Amino acid sequence: MFTRPHGKTMGFVICRSTGEEGEILSLAVAPGLRRNGLGALLLDATKAQAVKLDIGTLFLEVAEDNIAARRLYENSDFSTVGRRPHYYRRRYGPAVDALTLRCKLTSAATGDC
Ligand SMILES: CC(C)(COP(=O)(O)OP(=O)(O)OC[C@H]1O[C@@H](n2cnc3c(N)ncnc32)[C@H](O)[C@@H]1OP(=O)(O)O)[C@@H](O)C(=O)NCCC(=O)NCCS
Numbered sequence: 001m002f003t004r005p006h007g008k009t010m011g012f013v014i015c016r017s018t019g020e021e022g023e024i025l026s027l028a029v030a031p032g033l034r035r036n037g038l039g040a041l042l043l044d045a046t047k048a049q050a051v052k053l054d055i056g057t058l059f060l061e062v063a064e065d066n067i068a069a070r071r072l073y074e075n076s077d078f079s080t081v082g083r084r085p086h087y088y089r090r091r092y093g094p095a096v097d098a099l100t101l102r103c104k105l106t107s108a109a110t111g112d113c
Contacts, residue, residue, distance in 0.1 A: 013042045015050075015058075022050050024060040027069075034068070043076050051105050058105065061098045063088045070099070078103040 011029035015022055024046060029038045050058055060078070062069045082100030089095050 011038045011042050013046050015046060017050070017053060017055050020054070020056045022053075022055040022058045024058060027060075039072050040076065043072065047076070047103070047105060056105055058103045060101050061087070062101060064097045064099055073101050073103075076103065 009030065010033050011027075013027040014025045016025060017023070027039065027042055027046075029036075029042070047058065058078075060073065061084070062073065064070075064083075078101040080099050081102045084098040084100070086095035087098035
């Protein structure tokens with residue numbers, strides 16, 4: 001899913017699904033366009049599309065030190081259900097844990113968790 005109103009990619013989300021479960025593999029907004037609500041928009045659209053596809057639960061992994069993404073997901077009712085220690089290697093500094101987040105989709109109308 002891309003947002004490209006003027007031919008430039010402003011943001012994207014990549015997902016996959018296996019029956020009743022879906023996974024957000026990657027989600028990003030162009031650096032100069034962040035904090036304008038695009039990330040939340042992409043996430044809402046993903047959840048709505050998941051509901052349409054009868055996907056009951058969405059998962060994703062996020063680095064523990066990725067505060068922006070963690071806030072985005074927490075605001076969208078994702079909660080932490082697991083941890084992979086030292087999952088993300090860093091060029092400088094120690095590896096960072098991955099947090100597994102889950103959102104149960106319960107509303108067919110809106111995609112709300
Ligand atoms: C994470 C990311 C997608 C957020 O996109 P965005 O368009 O800036 O997000 P939004 O403007 O929709 O923000 C939604 C909420 O997320 C949180 N948030 C977003 N950026 C934040 C930041 N830098 N610091 C703290 N909270 C932040 C806020 O709660 C925000 O709500 P608010 O603006 O009302 O306070 C963007 O920062 C990004 O592309 N990061 C690099 C890629 C990445 O880390 N992807 C996630 C991998 S799991």
